[in-house]
Amino acid sequence: MTKPPGSKTKTTVWIVEKGQVRSRQDQLTTEEPLEIRLMSPRRTLAVTMRTPGADFELTVGFLYSEGVISCKEDIQRMSYCVDESVDGEQRQNIVNVTLREGLNPDLQPLERHFYTTSACGVCGKASLEALRLRGYPVILPEPVVTAEIIYNLPDKLRAAQGIFNATGGLHAAALFDIQGQLLNLHEDVGRHNALDKLIGSALLSQELPLSHHIVMVSGRSSFEILQKCTAAGVPIICSVSAPSSLAVSVAKEFGITLIGFLRGERFNVYTSIERISVFTNKG
Template identity: 50%
Template sequence: MPTPPVFLPPTSYDYLTVQKVTGAESSAASDVVAAEEPLEIRLGFGPAHQREHRTLAITMRTPGHDMELTAGFLLTEGIIRSRADLTGIRYCPDVEKEEERENVVRAELAESLDVSLPRLERHFYTSSSCGVCGKTSIDAVHAAACPVLPTTGPYVAAEVIHALPARQRAAQALFEQTGGLHAAALFSPEGALLLLREDVGRHNALDKVIGAALLQEWLPLHNTVLLVSGRASFELVQKAAVAGIPVLAAVGAPSSLAVRAATDFGMTLCGFVRQQRYNIYCGAWRIQTEAGNMPGK
């Protein structure tokens, strides 16, 4: 079987100007982040004289190969069983917002295919990892969180951000045993560990942290710093914002949508926090990179 061509459209990545921190010094630098956008999957099904159209799911993805993603999703979720069940996939031409037209696809199913509506409803809204349940439109994704984060801090020293990964790892009892778990850890602005949870899914780990804080009546978490293992996705930024967390640091890279969301929410977002280095993607004013020097907003 021939190897399919590798095609990465321009929307697969974004170039950003970031604050690159090494030790106690910072400087402006350019960085490339993977794009993340919601893809709404709509279905057309039923006989020609009684055709129905409805949204099946929204998945967060890096743009590119959207038709393949849709076809694979339909097959693995049991909506279709063979290529014959699928008559076509295309971007929806009737999407009102021009900038979202390549974020909505319609898959047309064969007229003879028996589609169970209750089964379809169970698939409403998924994501590349765990999902943000209950959203059935792209507008709902963007409007899912409208937090009010503090505008007077907290202020965090650069060396505190540098120290977080080691402190998180030292507290990961299950990771030391399995080597295969994500973690979300909540710290004070001074770097004291407040709460840590582990899970095979990074979204689950963060949900556990937020749930524990909720049950202890700590919310909103305005005076905290969150460190997550792996990358920083839109869903993680959204969850942190809902809980009132003003500073989110990630061991891995943020996606473009995560950066845009964090910027809109007024959050400080740091990525690649490891080996005494990290990038500040937005909200640099909360990070003290030199003694007595706070970057401007």
Template identity: 45%
Template sequence: MTTRVPVERLRLIADGWERVRRPDTLAVEEPLEIRAAGQVVTVTMRTPGADIDLVHGYFLAEGIIADAAGIRSARYCAGAVATGPDGREQNTYNVIDVDLTEPARAAAGLSRTALSTSACGVCGSASIDAIRDRLPPPLAGPRAQVTAGIVADLMRRVGAGQENFERTGGLHAAALADAGGSIHALAEDVGRHNAVDKVIGAGLRAGLLPRADAVLLVSSRASFEIVQKAAMAGISIIAVVSAPSSLAVETAAALGLTLIAFARGDRCNVYSGFDRVAD
């Protein structure tokens, strides 16, 4: 997930600029090509690791599968090779082929091939309306509550669990938790949408989703895509460190989700689903 590179650090001191060369740790960013029965579905720039979880989360969000059983198998392609430092060919682990259980259902979801980057999770969409049409109806069932104190504690623990962010300063984090304060999955990635896909995929594979009291925590802002992914996974509570977009708030409210933003330290703002957040 990380790599070391040389860097020159310049610092202004009393008699001029001091220049020091030292190693620095960076977050790795590499492409992951996702295929279904050999057909390219998408290429996303991600931080390697938890790729199978990422695939499950992505396919669920796109409506290609309905649950973990929708993927019969997922494997790295043996033919995806590159020349390593020793001159030998080695697997890049950057291409995954998925065998889907329900080809007919998958065909509709696969009709839109997207190119996602670490900066934008919905590139390639014909329009926002095209994505909005795939969203499920408002979540039904009992409305679980979470306290503001638990949200603050979860955010603190997610921050403390960002091992690679501490080393690089260049990774987003996402976590899947419950309203009781337990964290079930945590992932880091250069793309916040990839980190979200990874924890949703982990929860899906573990049989934890959908879940009425599930909480999605993200160490960045709340965008439309984050709300969409949570809704498709059956997550009713979202908490983020930074600001929400107007469309994220509008979508969360329309779908009956609770959206909490600016969740930092001893404060947070609730933008929708106010009744789910207790004092």
């Protein structure tokens, strides 16, 4: 059995705290696509972003929750891709499933789970290549904002989360100008949905690209968050938690300043720190 890629990825991070900056090595949660592929008839059932590890369990849970199988005996065989024509790294991101003979589930409802398809499978490199093929430009090195402006964003986001304050159960995506003024905010049970609402609002009001804005999301920054912000031309993305490894790769590829662990007078900068102006405290 092929061993899946690791669940951690090393990176250099810049820590901005109380007007000072230092760098150190850090670890990110690895994010890679997993393709669940049915062998007979041969077709891709779904592609989902995940942290490598327990891929067979993830596959079984997905198939059961979607009504494809009703018990473990419905799966005749399950393995990582063994096709030698597929790059080794990509083979680790494909799970082949053979259902028991005579089982013919309705697969049409699974169409909503297609993230992307590829004849040779998917991996982080393929995800980045898909973004390149869309023709998104590298974002220009401006604007530059002060660390003090970044420090204040979480409080402004939380103060504007009306539904969260009432329910405690929603994610948010907020749009700020480079002075830290809150321009728009949307809430949703899914942070990706909240960001879609925010970008959709900007599109409808003809404000794209958001090349002089800051986006902040609750939760962590994943590949999907970076993908959406790349399309919208956002130069600075902040979150209160950690980014994934693939999110950092996208940020590096397209020149985005990616900030995580934004709490109080401290945050981590994972890419393009040149957009952050840090004033060192004296005395």
